[in-house]
Amino acid sequence: MSEVTENRVALSAIRPRVLTGFFERMRGLLGRDGLPKGEVYVFPRCGSVHTFGMRFAIDIAFLDREGRVLAVHENVRPGRMVFGGLRAATTVEAQTGWLAKALFPGDCLPRL
Secondary structure, three states: OOOOOOOOOOHHHOEEEEOOOHHHHHHOOOOOOOOOOOEEEEEEOOOEEEOOOOOOOEEEEEEOOOOEEEEEEEEEOOOOEEEOOOOOOEEEEEEOOOHHHHOOOOOEOOOO
8 A cells, every 4th residue: 555644635534435226327426516525436347437417526546456546537627538547447436636635556445
């Protein structure tokens, strides 16, 4: 796991909501005005996302099959597409300005 610094948000503050159902995954954050700080949406078996139709910017993290963070994209505005790469197996989305302070490439989150 990456070294934790003073400016880093505690990983224990993450409150995941795993979206597995078809309609639940399809809706995701569409039509919502935001998420509480620390709440994240987790999309298993997802290596890319779009923000078309969203009302706010988000932070996005891509994890591999072992739960290791591959990449973190900060402040992704509406109307964008983001690809996690060939090894991306899970996507984590959160309100912008928070997730990028909590997760860094190389961190491992097997509990998500």
